[in-house]
Amino acid sequence: MDKPLVSIISINYKQASVTCEMLASLRQITYPNYEVIVVDNASPEAEIQPIADQFPEVHLIRSPENLGFAGGNNLGIAVAKGKYLLFLNNDTEVDPGFLEPLVELFEANPKAGIASPKIIFHGTDNLIQYAGCGGINPWTGRSVTFGLMEKDEGQHNVSSPTPLIHGAAMMVPMEVIRKVGLMPELYFLYYEELDWCEMIKRGGYESHYVAQGTVYHKESVSVGQGSVMRTYYMYRNRLLYIRRNSSGVRFWSGMLFFLFVAVPKQGLVYGLHLEQKYLDALWRGLKWHLHPHNVHQNHFLS
Numbered sequence: 001m002d003k004p005l006v007s008i009i010s011i012n013y014k015q016a017s018v019t020c021e022m023l024a025s026l027r028q029i030t031y032p033n034y035e036v037i038v039v040d041n042a043s044p045e046a047e048i049q050p051i052a053d054q055f056p057e058v059h060l061i062r063s064p065e066n067l068g069f070a071g072g073n074n075l076g077i078a079v080a081k082g083k084y085l086l087f088l089n090n091d092t093e094v095d096p097g098f099l100e101p102l103v104e105l106f107e108a109n110p111k112a113g114i115a116s117p118k119i120i121f122h123g124t125d126n127l128i129q130y131a132g133c134g135g136i137n138p139w140t141g142r143s144v145t146f147g148l149m150e151k152d153e154g155q156h157n158v159s160s161p162t163p164l165i166h167g168a169a170m171m172v173p174m175e176v177i178r179k180v181g182l183m184p185e186l187y188f189l190y191y192e193e194l195d196w197c198e199m200i201k202r203g204g205y206e207s208h209y210v211a212q213g214t215v216y217h218k219e220s221v222s223v224g225q226g227s228v229m230r231t232y233y234m235y236r237n238r239l240l241y242i243r244r245n246s247s248g249v250r251f252w253s254g255m256l257f258f259l260f261v262a263v264p265k266q267g268l269v270y271g272l273h274l275e276q277k278y279l280d281a282l283w284r285g286l287k288w289h290l291h292p293h294n295v296h297q298n299h300f301l302s
Helices: 017-028 047-054 069-077 099-108 174-180 192-202 228-247 248-272 276-290
Strands: 006-012 032-040 059-063 082-090 092-094 112-121 129-130 133-136 144-147 169-171 206-217
Touching: 006 017, 017 032, 017 047, 017 112, 032 069, 047 059, 059 069, 059 206, 069 082, 069 192, 082 099, 082 174, 099 112, 099 169, 099 192, 099 206, 099 228, 112 174, 112 192, 133 228, 169 192, 174 192, 174 206, 192 228, 228 248, 228 276, 248 276
Parallel strands: 006 032, 006 082, 032 059, 112 206
Antiparallel strands: 082 169, 092 206, 112 129, 112 169, 133 144
16 A cells, blocks of 8 residues: 655755755655655755755755745645645754654544654753643743653653644644644744644644654754844744633733743843843844734634
8 A cells, every 4th residue: 555645844044954964864764655845944045055966856945035934834835745744843853764653643543633753852862852742831831841851761652642742843634734724924933833733723633742753853953042033032922822822811811920920030030141132132022012913913712
């Protein structure tokens, strides 16, 4: 029996060497029927030439502007031919057999709408980054991730439904995308995949953790863990996620705690460490919500 086609979509932004490492690992996978699509978010043409030269089998799409994580992935969706789409960060490398368990989940369970494999921090002694998720804390806007920083000794080897997936590696059937819509682009960077997961669940589908597949993540190579850009989008989008995915008491308690406890606490930390650029980025992220256009990006569940 022929295996269904999987479209693997990845975004590159000024990280051709990192992307090439990911593509080299994909050449080793055992799944027999897949295509690879790389969407470049407006990197200089010379910078991405190694991808075209070294991996001619890859469908390389060059966007004339930086569309962010969701916008770039949506460009990839537009040309994808697969029954299933696997969204894979360019700063990952994969276990050769990681795709089969994901495909098997969707082939066996028509209610499965989105899934992520086990994710290990690359270059560590098998430290886990993701083994399922307890969801987003409604007060802090941060995810509650199972297995985080634990050494993988098989303690999270049971697959199960889970409230949220991980954006570094996630599979979605094309049929589900057609029904619930594309990845929301208003986030630009961070939290869009979590919002999309909620959209998919509201569409009547399940979110799953697949323990038998493994991806190794280099974590924030393209943006940088301590970057000003990351600080801006993290605080802007945490609040945006709360607004779009909470209602009633949960919505108001989350908003109040985030704005009057979590944000001032972090602002104080930046102030005490004389990190003015990060403090400015935090406040700019919050001020985004006051723009007349953005005020109306209300939560779905009101």
